[in-house]
Amino acid sequence: MKVAVVTGAGSGIGRAVSLGLLRAGYTVVLAGRQRTALDETGSLAPAQSQWLAVPSDIRVESSVAALFSATLEHFSRLDLLFNNAGVSAPGRPLEELTLGQWNEVIAVNLTGAFLCAREAFRIMKQQRPQGGRIINNGSISAQVPRPHSAPYTASKHAITGLTKSLSLDGRTHRIACGQIDIGNAQTSMTARMMQGALQPDGSTAAEPTIDVSLVADAVVSMADLPLDANVPFMTLMATQMPFAGRG
Numbered sequence: 001m002k003v004a005v006v007t008g009a010g011s012g013i014g015r016a017v018s019l020g021l022l023r024a025g026y027t028v029v030l031a032g033r034q035r036t037a038l039d040e041t042g043s044l045a046p047a048q049s050q051w052l053a054v055p056s057d058i059r060v061e062s063s064v065a066a067l068f069s070a071t072l073e074h075f076s077r078l079d080l081l082f083n084n085a086g087v088s089a090p091g092r093p094l095e096e097l098t099l100g101q102w103n104e105v106i107a108v109n110l111t112g113a114f115l116c117a118r119e120a121f122r123i124m125k126q127q128r129p130q131g132g133r134i135i136n137n138g139s140i141s142a143q144v145p146r147p148h149s150a151p152y153t154a155s156k157h158a159i160t161g162l163t164k165s166l167s168l169d170g171r172t173h174r175i176a177c178g179q180i181d182i183g184n185a186q187t188s189m190t191a192r193m194m195q196g197a198l199q200p201d202g203s204t205a206a207e208p209t210i211d212v213s214l215v216a217d218a219v220v221s222m223a224d225l226p227l228d229a230n231v232p233f234m235t236l237m238a239t240q241m242p243f244a245g246r247g
Contacts (some may be wrong), residue, residue, distance in 0.1 A: 001050075003075045004223070005029045005067065007058055007116060008085030010037025012187035013137065013215050015044075017082055020216030022049040024224065026080070029071045031056040058085055058112030068119035077127045080223050081120040083113040084137040086155075091148040102151045109155035110162070117166055117177075124175050131174025131227050135219060136163045138181040140235065140243055156181075160233075167232060176230040178222055183237025184209040208238040 004021050008014035010032035018028050027050040030038040038053035045051050056067040087108045089101040124132035142156035166177035186209045222231045
């Protein structure tokens with residue numbers, strides 16, 4: 001039995017990946033702020049699969065500790081962390097952003113990912129067999145920004161640095177770390193892109209999306225590798241979306 005923790009499991013990519021892992025035979029701990037959303041994800045799980053909903057706020061150190069304590073209490077080990085939970089600030093000019101909006105994005109996207117990775121490291125180092133895997137949800141914004149996205153883009157660039165550091169620090173403990181950068185998966189967060197997204201030249205244009213199930217398939221393929229192999233970075237995106245040459 002392989003045990004996974006997925007943050008932001010109540011909707012979007014987190015829900016799709018949770019269900020993909022459950023279909024692949026993983027036991028999945030569903031983490032997120034709203035129990036009703038987590039229970040809804042669980043209700044979509046295949047029959048006979050094992051899951052546990054643990055309402056959590058990854059901005060809060062004690063809540064993250066409780067999440068991983070519950071994982072150990074129920075399943076005795078941890079094989080995979082999918083650091084997925086994320087938010088964005090309103091798309092507006094930099095000078096109009098508030099410090100609170102900046103801090104909220106950093107708290108969820110970066111600090112939350114760090115807190116979860118730290119707990120995962122503590123478990124994965126001590127358990128026997130030793131080791132495990134962490135997959136961070138980046139974004140193509142980790143490579144190329146969109147207009148009016150400084151908080152989100154900065155947080156995702158920081159995730160890339162976190163991924164590299166975790167990969168290095170986990171090497172001697174059989175902890176593999178990789179990152180998936182996703183472009184325009186069909187979720188509630190990207191629904192507006194099909195109507196029109198702001199482009200660097202000031203125009204608005206509809207952008208293509210991909211089915212979120214493809215993201216789930218990609219994450220499962222990364223997760224299923226033996227620990228002596230790793231995908232450090234993967235970019236999965238809609239073929240026709242503006243990315244190469246953006247701006």
